[in-house]
Amino acid sequence: MFLRPQPVRQPHAASYWAATATAPSFAGLVNPIETEVAIIGGGFTGLSAAHHLRKNGRRCVILEASEVGWGASGRNGGMAVPRYKLTFPELEKKYGRDVALRMYRLAHDGVDTLEEIIHAHRIDCGFGRCGHITPIVGEHGVRRFAADVEWLQQHAGDGAPSMLGRSAVIEKIGSDLYQDGYLEPRGAGIHPLQYCNALASSLANQGAGIYCGTTVTSWRSNGEQVEIHTPAASVRARELIIATNGYSNLTSAGSQLEKRIVPIASAVIATEVLPPALRNALLAGGQLATDSKRLTNYYRILADGSFFFGGRGGAGSRASPAAYERLRQDMLSIFPMLQGVGIRHRWFGLVAVTLDSLPRIGKLAANVHYGLGYNGRGVGLAALVGKQLAAQVAGEPPSMGPISDGRFDPIPLHGLRRPAKQAAIWYHQVMDRFQR
Ligand SMILES: Cc1cc2nc3c(=O)[nH]c(=O)nc-3n(C[C@H](O)[C@H](O)[C@H](O)COP(=O)(O)OP(=O)(O)OC[C@H]3O[C@@H](n4cnc5c(N)ncnc54)[C@H](O)[C@@H]3O)c2cc1C
Numbered sequence: 001m002f003l004r005p006q007p008v009r010q011p012h013a014a015s016y017w018a019a020t021a022t023a024p025s026f027a028g029l030v031n032p033i034e035t036e037v038a039i040i041g042g043g044f045t046g047l048s049a050a051h052h053l054r055k056n057g058r059r060c061v062i063l064e065a066s067e068v069g070w071g072a073s074g075r076n077g078g079m080a081v082p083r084y085k086l087t088f089p090e091l092e093k094k095y096g097r098d099v100a101l102r103m104y105r106l107a108h109d110g111v112d113t114l115e116e117i118i119h120a121h122r123i124d125c126g127f128g129r130c131g132h133i134t135p136i137v138g139e140h141g142v143r144r145f146a147a148d149v150e151w152l153q154q155h156a157g158d159g160a161p162s163m164l165g166r167s168a169v170i171e172k173i174g175s176d177l178y179q180d181g182y183l184e185p186r187g188a189g190i191h192p193l194q195y196c197n198a199l200a201s202s203l204a205n206q207g208a209g210i211y212c213g214t215t216v217t218s219w220r221s222n223g224e225q226v227e228i229h230t231p232a233a234s235v236r237a238r239e240l241i242i243a244t245n246g247y248s249n250l251t252s253a254g255s256q257l258e259k260r261i262v263p264i265a266s267a268v269i270a271t272e273v274l275p276p277a278l279r280n281a282l283l284a285g286g287q288l289a290t291d292s293k294r295l296t297n298y299y300r301i302l303a304d305g306s307f308f309f310g311g312r313g314g315a316g317s318r319a320s321p322a323a324y325e326r327l328r329q330d331m332l333s334i335f336p337m338l339q340g341v342g343i344r345h346r347w348f349g350l351v352a353v354t355l356d357s358l359p360r361i362g363k364l365a366a367n368v369h370y371g372l373g374y375n376g377r378g379v380g381l382a383a384l385v386g387k388q389l390a391a392q393v394a395g396e397p398p399s400m401g402p403i404s405d406g407r408f409d410p411i412p413l414h415g416l417r418r419p420a421k422q423a424a425i426w427y428h429q430v431m432d433r434f435q436r
Pocket residue numbers: 040041042043044045046063064065066067068069070071072073074075076077078079080081214215216217243244245246247248249250251253254266267268298310348349350351371372374375376377378379380381382
């Protein structure tokens with residue numbers, strides 16, 4: 001059975017991020033309030049929406065069931081990469097060249113928006129355009145990414161991304177497992193939970209209401225007002241933004257969205273601090289990495305010199321001890337030199353997967369907006385979706401191509417998602433093996 005994530009105030013996951021962030025303390029909602037815009041969810045999407053609403057002079061409150069950044073936003077790889085799951089030639093094949101070009105610009109707007117927010121609030125979260133590498137397994141992957149580099153040069157006039165030869169990948173990654181690599185020099189890294197915490201504190205100082213431990217149990221819109229219910233008090237707002245992503249099934253407040261996405265557990269381990277020789281052998285140029293496999297692994301060196309390694313967490317709604325051990329084995333198969341290095345942190349979070357691998361922004365009613373479904377690419381994109389949600393609240397028409405085209409149907413046979421997820425994992429495993 002798929003267990004609902006717990007709708008109660010909980011400490012952050014036992015993550016490296018939680019152990020190294022400064023946690024603010026936000027009280028829960030106890031008295032009824034009125035505001036212009038209420039936002040459900042205190043992650044990247046909700047916080048960016050609040051930032052842009054405040055910038056537009058709107059009053060807003062965030063209602064978060066647990067703590068700011070408690071969902072995927074405080075648990076992720078902190079890698080902001082101007083790309084989607086699909087390559088740009090694949091997007092062109094599906095939507096045509098103009099839309100693919102629009103999507104290309106949006107992917108960069110996402111990372112740029114994140115950077116703008118960080119600068120606007122003077123957030124110290126280790127932001128840096130350190131570059132992102134996609135180490136490539138197999139000839140099929142090499143062809144996909146070489147075609148991407150060519151497409152970007154030809155159609156977007158963008159010569160920044162490049163292919164790395166095998167020897168360059170070995171030198172930059174520190175593993176000889178990969179055939180080739182794709183370097184996107186504008187990829188950026190952040191400490192994701194520190195970003196959430198600092199942004200929330202700054203927004204609160206500027207007058208945004210941030211209520212934590214405040215689970216929205218239901219809402220009702222009459223088209224002009226929305227009545228939002230939490231266990232202790234209710235909120236009356238002119239507009240509602242739902243930013244609950246992979247945690248949309250927490251209560252019935254997300255029931256119209258939960259069947260449109262599949263939440264997939266992504267697990268992470270972080271090692272103890274590496275000795276200098278090992279530290280200098282892995283990701284020597286300071287880049288971040290997400291490999292090209294369907295069941296992807298992503299990794300980076302952390303600020304204290306420990307190693308972060310993420311990947312699939314299994315078909316359930318939480319990562320099991322077996323999933324963490326499998327992840328450690330995956331790490332050793334790429335980096336055998338890490339044999340014997342201790343694991344200090346293990347945690348997981350839920351990635352919201354959509355049928356076409358693209359996020360969605362739209363409306364459930366005239367004054368009820370949503371933005372979610374990042375497919376593991378939300379660090380940059382959620383900043384942009386938050387900005388677009390604020391624009392949508394101001395009455396601006398949708399401008400994000402297929403991301404805002406309003407087509408976001410429930411997934412057929414959603415109730416069977418656990419066996420379907422297991423079947424998909426097997427399928428992708430087989431494809432990863434054969435598409436070499
Ligand atoms: C392990 C992991 C690694 C990842 N790595 C990367 C990466 O390196 N790069 C990248 O681009 N993306 C990555 N992602 C994806 C990225 O983290 C997400 O796309 C992004 O954080 C989504 O932000 P969000 O604000 O939309 O949702 P979330 O951060 O999940 O926030 C949703 C919030 O809504 C709250 N909520 C839900 N229901 C209610 C309710 N009824 N009442 C009140 N509050 C409610 C939850 O408590 C939660 O805090 C990763 C994800 C995971 C899980």
